[in-house]
Amino acid sequence: MNRIDKLFEKFRSRDDKPFLTYLPCVDPSLKETLDLADFYVRNGVDFIEVGVPSILPWLDGRTIQSLHRRACLAGVTTDHVFKVSSLLRKKYPDLPLIPMTTYSTVYSYGVENFCERCEEVDVDAVIIPNYPYVFGGDPHNFVKYLDEHGIYFINFIDGLTLGPKGSEQYELLVKMIRLSKGFIYMPTRAGITGGHGALPYEQIRRRIEKVRKIQEAVGVRTPILLGFGISKPDQVREIVKAGADAICVSSAILRRLELGRDEAGKLIRVLKEATKIK
């Protein structure tokens, strides 16, 4: 059983929700990265997106972009990230690990090689938001190879996918839901990672509801994770109330880390606490 499925299974009987965050790999010696991962786990992070440096991370906001840039300038490669994942796997046998990057990084590494390495280092899924798995029909057989190696491909579903019943968008959504594994990543709003300002809770609630209805109709129940632009405990509470099964907070934690570990640790704990249903 994939560790992500196990994680959600475990959380079924708990009153809090799984909490995901982003681990930047900016240090070629790996020490800083491993140390940060330990810090995350100590403070209650349940699963980790491992950032693979991208030469042009256009899906990310400024905070994560600056970390990609630091990593590229320091000479961190995709292999460094696999090494980090392998070391983390040894230390945390049950912790779900999810490399995240843009598709160009996978393509440059070699699609089959990338999938093989994912299996070797025993990660659980990948997040490659711009790979057109469903709409494009898995054009480079990337998801097929991932499947062969037992790795999940995480689907992104946002408001732009939610067309009216009978529309092409709706059919795409049904297909995405049917093909989803691990969890569905639902951005709180369209666009790039990070961002500030109010979140559209009512829209989020309706989106989750719509996905749930389709899930019921097609007989799947892949958990829904909400991410992008979440930084405060009251936002987490509202999103959990809206029906989210898991929460991802990355940019806010990375920004807080600049103020020191104590501050960042407090933020993680308070955000995690906010996932509890009272």
Place this chain on the structure above:
Amino acid sequence: MIKLTETFGKYGGIWTEDCFKHIARDLGERCSRILEAVDFNSEFQVLSRFMKISKPTIHDLGEPFKLSKAIIINNQGVLLNVIGGLLLAKKLGVSLVVTGARTKEHALASVLISVKLNIPLKIYLSRSLSGDPELLNAVKSLGVEVDGETCKSLYDVPEMYAFQDWFKKPGEVFFLPEKANVGPYPFPSLCEHFYSYLGRFIEEDVREALEDGYGVRIIVAIDSGTTALGIFSAFLEKKISLYTVELDDWKERKEVLVDNCCTLTKGFREKDNTIHRVLAPKLVHLWEVGRIRRIFISADKLSDFQKFFAKERGILVGRASSMVLATALDMEKEHTEDRIFTVIRSPVVGVL
């Protein structure tokens, strides 16, 4: 209906999230309908005249050339693209246009035409442009929102930041691409469409040579490949040999895909003087299917040609134009019955 090349991936622009494909497809369809409309074309012509866009001039090259002619193109492509893009944005009814500028021509043209059309514009400037006080003053005094800092502090890729603004609010914002190598469908196709007027400008002259029974060859130097695509678009269906020319000065040439736009790079890290040269996706396709042939010229050969031209003719031609002319000179030796059209810019010093 004008059919923009609807391809996602290597031949049509970068891949985006699955969710975005419908947005892009709908935008492409709406743009096609607008481009087809009579009022768009008439307004496009009026604005082109307002901006005094002239047809490229065609010159004999003189000695030592015997068969080659020069088609001199300066900033016509930039202006056509900006006029077309901003007019399209106005017809789409967006509340903001965003663009990234690597060249002063694109920055100034965008600002001028947005003011003329009364469309709010936000412009991201590359590191070098953001250090140009004259440009900054001009942009700010015309009331355009300018971001000269982001490229300085992070990646020097102004079009990416502009594109991200569109990605956040695709219904309200329009992304104006500077070149045909950025963004997903339909942006590369739109840029290519507006640049294709360059090909239409010279179509008649080229056709005459063809009707006179000559073999015809056209050579264009490439940077992003946008001008080359614009010129070639009028001739893809005709029996004309098309060539791109590039400087062969890279010790290690590696071709990769940057989110499925082809790029040529020396490596991946800036500290190793990385060059990321992302090319117009359709150009890569036309190379691959053999419709356009790719020529490389060495730096030494280029330098020899520039010295020769300076000594013999008193003319200093820019690097890209020199690559084209040196290639044409070589080609003349082999194809003595043909007519060769070289697409160049005005000389830096002297007159052809």
